[in-house]
Amino acid sequence: MDSFLFLTIIFLSFGIYFIPNRYKYEYTMILLLAGIWVTSSWSIQALFLNDLPVSIDLHSGLLNYDFSLYIDKLSAFFLLAVNFTSLTGLIYAYKYLKPYYRIKYPLSFSIHYFSYLWLYLSMSMVVMLQDGIAFIILWEIMALSSFMLVIFNAENREIMKTGINYLIQMHIGMIFILLAFLIAENGTGIMGFRSLKPYFSDHSNIILFMMFFIGFGLKAGFMPLHTWLPQAHPAAPSHVSGVMSGIMIKMGIYGILRVVASLQSDLFIIGNIILFVSLISGVLGVMMAIVQHDLKRLLAYHSIENIGIIGIGIGLGTIGLAGKNDYLCLLGFGGALLHVLNHSLFKSLLFYSAGSVNHSTRTRNIEELGGLIKKMPYTSAFFLIGSLAICGLPPFNGFISEYLIYSGMFKSLYGTDLYTASILLSGIIGLTLIGGLAVFCFTKAFGIAFLGQPRTNKAKHTEEVPFPMLFPGFMITTVIMIIGLASTFFVLPAFEIVTDLFTIKGLDQSELNIYTDNLMKISSLGGIFILTVILLIFYRRYHLSSKKVSYGKTWGCGYTAGNSRHQYTATSFADNFTCLANPVLRSAKLEEKIEDTDIFPKKRHFHTSSCDVFKDYIIEYPKEFLLKSLKKIAVMQTGQINHYILYTFLFIIGALLLTYFELI
Amino acid sequence: MDLNVFFSVSAVLTSIILFSGNKYATKIYVILYGLIHAVFSVLSWTKIGKTELTYFTFDSLAVLFLTILSLVVSAVIYHGFIYVSKDETRKYNIYHASLLILVTCISGAYLSNNLAALWIFAESATLAVAGLIYHDRTKMSLEATWKYIFLSSVGIAIAFIGILFISMTMEGTIYNDLSFSSISAAAYSAKPLYLKIAFLFIFVGFGTKMEIFPMHTVGIDANSVAPSPVGALISAGLVNMGFITLFRIYGALSGSEIFGWMNNILILVGLLSLLMAAGYMLKAKHLKRMLAYSTLENMGLVSIALGVGGKGYYAAVLLLILHSFIKSGLFIQMNLLYRKLGTNKLDECGRYLKIFPPGALVLIIGTICIMAIPPSGLFLTEMMIFQALIEDQKWFVLIVSAFLICCIIYALTIRIMHVVFSPPRVDLNFIEEEKVSPLETVSQIVFFAIVIILCFYQPVFLNDMIRQSVAVLLK
């Protein structure tokens, strides 16, 4: 029954092209809700009700590949996350897309909604499919549909370029995955994740793993492979960036987890590789985020950072698997999984808020914003909550997952050997730095964009976005708070998923009690914190009610004519950090020097810019070089017949020579 | 319907058209021809394995390609009517007569079981297509026609020398005709050097038809200048004809000592074709030229697939089939685009989505299909080629071709997406004179739908046919 509904959704999705423009949104929403209903029921079955995975036959016997769905606990977990984020994204889109109805053509909307629906369908099927080819097909459809979503504003050539850059990188990733699957298939005769275990048990693990890691890492955005991320997210409409950053990049994590679960040897090395890459992603990601002025690009770099945190968890888990350290394994993978969920929540929340800011101010440059909290209180509150959560601060959800990863590391330190100890310590230092830098970054982002006085007219004349754009914020905030305060209900299933996936010995009852106890204590401390705050606020209000409260200008050290231009800017806020990190960030300043002869200095401009070292040196320059040399090859079509004949002639002679010397 | 009936009816219809004084009459004759061709190809399914008129055998590959040709031709005829509707009667008739000759020659070439007969049909097809390329009577079309005729003739001369070398190997044997079975039987004992030279010359010579390195150059010009429906026919019919030649000679020689050598040559040529295609597509400035280069790319892949063997054979045939549909659909679409935007130059095209939404949608789908990204069926063939390469441990070829494919996809998307969405760099302020009906996109939608469906579901009969076609290689 359910499978029929699912198939119906797939077929009905094509109907978007035939629905009148006014009802396209509603149509999409109905299909999405139906999809969510079906997949959620499957995943709840798999996650909570059954011990066995759920198998769904999609009646695909006619087709070439096995499209039947198979939902184990891991799939179910990802499915739920996909469902939630996709739903909030579509709700948010309702009003967000309204202004475009006047300037865009119905077909654009058809394509957009169709792609959105298929992004959802492909994501949910990617985590459910077992057959390799079917997986790859859906994987690429996912890339394709997200590409179509990114280029919603494709009239802008820059956005188009960004989108294509994204598509190509995704395609390269897909080729890596495909080749890896094919190599495994060549060894075992099975195509898909099922083939990996037998393959890994009698082949070298590390090469194939690296291929998978590159393929999936491109989607996830690990550091040297991240370059599409900071470009694509600002280019996309905000609900799309929210969904992409929130959950789509996690599909890469899903793939990596599946591969890691099949590994048989070389685990320690692989764990180290993952950890190392993740540390770089985490630390550099947040460092680069700090110097960004574009709100959405800043958030995009934070996605890289958070992928780094997830990767740290996975790396630690793998090291734990290698050393038969069940604690580390459980906490590492468990933390990573939970962080996947958490990040999908707060990152989408942040992107939606950033989108709302963009929606009402028409700018994403935080240097042009300021004082939004008075005009857009709800949006600001959501952004604040998102910021606190992404910094991993209690009592929000981000803390829980980071706590798990930290605690795995701290717990494993005792009695380990030198290597593991140093690795764990580097993990600890990395996470700490990430946390500190994230606080630095989000105080900057929130403080400059939402607080103080409006820096430009764009920020001055704004208003709060309509309720449908705020509603997802309420939904997400609720879940964030539930995870933050009732973490037990989320951490224990995550542990169960890990034990199920990696077939390790689960926690016995006493250990389970310890964890429940820990989490309960964190929850109650969080509760106490909130209570204290509320009590203090009420006391403060009571206290101030008896005092005279007056309002005046901000203290200006005697200077009373200060205006909004005297405020600290984002650049200056980041300045001391930028100085310290310049070898990595290579930010450039363009300033006009004041000459000695300038008695009355004229108006001057000052410009700072930052570059992404990885993007330049690993992607851009080699890409430019390759494209240039390829283009150089293309001088043969001269338009002259004699040249054309010459090629033929030379080819024949060359082939004959090669034949004569038996080179081919 | 027997083959002789088909040929004679075609000849009669062609001559009637040449001398008819009425466009409507011509139209009816052409439609009649299209129907006859369709009936002929449907009936040919019942005659698989039979030989007619000594020189023609209905084998699986030929029947398969014939059916595809029928499908493509029906679209080509329909769009051709629109394309030439404003021409004077004489031009109109010449166009259609050439079209008929071309289709008949291609069909004959498909069915030939004899190298010489195949060669003759190929040559005639060249002449017929030259007439079609020249249809627009512009400077460009003159140049393209000249180059096409000239290079094709040189290629055909070279191929003929190759055929002569084949017949040299048969001197002193009991085989004294150029049928492929005889060639194959004689090849067992033949001197390898002769076979190598023969294969090399034939391969290079027919490269003009198949649009493969090193003789791809004219195909590009012809495709970009010819009327779009003809472009569709070239890339679906003529290219397949080139392939069938290559395939038959390859199959005939596959039992001989030079099998490994041939594979190496094929892979070398395939890689070079990919390289050329990648380089040119990165700097293409003309939509139709870019599509022509994409044909070069796909033929390079076919060549690699043949060279690798194993699953590659199947992949090669499937790729050809899918490519016929996609490329002809895209070329037809190019005509609609031209009529809407007044140009096919990349710098002057833009905002297609706004100007002609159905066409833009079709163009996007077509681009996805030709890029071999799922859900395009081409993806399967690409995957099979990779599979075969991995099985053969040809890592270098694998890496290089995967890389070049990525470059090509980059070039394709960036151009076509800009055409669809972005404003043009140079604004022509073109005002369309004639309306383009959205119904004109139906043929392309059907073609692309076939391609997409084939990604998920290949009917058993198709599977069997392809397997039978390549069975000769898998012995």
Next chain:
Amino acid sequence: MINYLTVMFAITIVYMAIAERYKVYARLLGIQGLILFGMTLSELNEIEITNLIFISLETLVFKAMVVPYMLNRIIINTKVLKVHNEALSGFYELLLIIISLLISIFMAYTLKSPYIDTVFLTIAFFTLFSGLIIIVTHRLIISHLIGFLVLENSVFIFSMAIGNEMPMLINIGTLLDIFVGVLILGFFGMKLKPNIDELTMLKD
């Protein structure tokens, strides 16, 4: 007899490499047609009547008369008289042709077989290569045309080298080839007059 003819044929080709005027080309092609006729006459032992008609049609009529005549017409019409060796000077062309002669001898020797006349094979290869070289080294399309006609001659010699195993098919092939040659000539003569060396627009 046959050896003298082949040597003469080779000499005409070498002369072509250093020819300065198109008229010379036309004349040389005519001479080549005559030589080919002589070669076939002396080579074919038993001559059927149909074959004789075929061969004389091919060589005497087409190669020795029609082609030079049409070429002459084209030359007069287009007023392109001098061969401009823009790509390579005549010296290098000669050099290349001599090298190709060496290669041809070498190849024919390598391909030696009891069923094939090595002399014919040599001259066929030589003609093939020189035809290609003439096309490659010239820029004006009228030279390409001449190169192509030389190529046709080489095809003819190749078919002679095989002897008479499959005369009919090969004769048809040769005839079609020549037909194409004439068609090209005609097309060229009729259509390409005014813009004889501007055909380089189609490029990337």
Next chain:
Amino acid sequence: MTGLILIIFSAVFFPGIILRTKSIASGRKGPGILQPMKDLRVLMMKDSVFSKTTSIIFQIAPVIGLASIICASLIIPFANQPAFFSFESDFIFFAYILAVGKFFMIISALDTGSGFEGMGANREAFFSMLAEPAFFIFLATLAMLTGYTSFSDIFTKFYITDSDFIMIFSLIGVYLFIQIAMIENSRFPIDDPKTHLELTMIHEVIILDNCGFDKALIHIASYLKFAVYGSLIYNISVPAGWNIFLQTGLFLFIQFFFAVIIGFLESFRARNKMIKNSYFILTLTAISFIAFVIIIIITGKIA
């Protein structure tokens, strides 16, 4: 419970002792030890003036700052009595909940839209970010040494591990905690609370616009923070097994001693140049790293 009372008790006297030490060191008689408490009372009674630029963030930030330090103090054990809340890796919660307070103080500074306060906010964020690793590395060292991961367990078991190097850790720990406390509270040598130039201030410049009740809350939080760190110093330097009365005495003594040290430091030392601060803080990280290396050596991982 005892610990909490002791912390609050010492927090009451802590700032006074610092003040007193400083004045004695500079040859003045100085105010009474309870003078800061009296100041608090004055602040509480004052009316409030808020900048028109500020928003609700500015109003709730002091409250959250205080609440965070209260929560943090619930994790601190005393002697062998476990804290209110003790769980695995609770020091992570400790560090992060303090960060919450800091986060709000920083954004409340930015909320005023003042150039000065932005400067201070930036420095606060930057320096505390740099100080985090030192704290965590040292706790990792302790975790590795004892095999436990909560404050209570670590400090109870710390002296039970019969290691000869225990004193070294104790000393390093005391040093590190003092320095971290100085950074966290923006004291010498990072910052000088008594400076008169806004351009060089860190913590003081952040609260330039706070007044009255809010400022009192900020002060309370700051005093409590001192006491909490003092309590950590006590815990690391005194074995948990000793008599409870002795412990209480020692606790008070160490808190007193801590305050005196701060007073003396502030009297006789010059504050760092702003640019040197980052080096200084990184040195702390290096020191805690040395501690980690030592633990590796003594556990025999490096021969």
